[in-house]
Amino acid sequence: MSDNIRMEPLDEEFFQKPTLELAHALLGCLLIKETEEGTTSGFIVETEAYMGPHDRAAHSFGNRRTKRTEIMFGKAGLVYTYVMHTHCLVNVVSAGIDEPEAVLIRAIEPYTGLDLMQHRRPVDQLKNLTNGPGKLTKAMGITMKDYGRAFFESPLYIASGFKPEEIAQGPRIGIAGSGEARDYPWRFWVKGNKFVSR
DNA sequence: TGTAGGATGCCCT
């Protein structure tokens, strides 16, 4: 991990790359959320790509365009949050206008604001604080209010972090009912990082 | 207007 971390948003252009490439590139980046309670941040260590109209596991499968998925049709770098059961999950919109693809942030390694994160989400072991998509949003205070924001602007943004030594790739999680799409190796993680969800 | 079903997490066997 680099010791000269800059907590400044990446350029909008960073997000303008093919979705699978973006899912790769986001690993090691720093995710930052500023709230009235304080600022928390963590390095992205696990992502999943959702490839739009032809990906049965994607919300935008078949070009489904609803109030919920609308933001996926927007430009790369926008924030797509949605509620799953009792949790809020956060995605980075990718690809071009009218190409509803996205990258789900599945896990982060806590960096700053540890106290605030543990206050929001008390856990017995640190590794359980942010090792899942619903966990990290709660710890960082990411909610539906962030829907439609941009990851290249405060208060919820992504900065450069460290360059992962080795990246692993495999099938996505929690999409068993998505036919053949469940086997696509579109999940990426920092190999050996203990905050990866599984 | 009703209802089925999750890109989850947690607690129990």
Place this chain on the structure above:
DNA sequence: GGGCATCCTACAC
């Protein structure tokens, strides 16, 4: 490994 909390969305009537 399985059940359930809990709630919004999508879609069927």
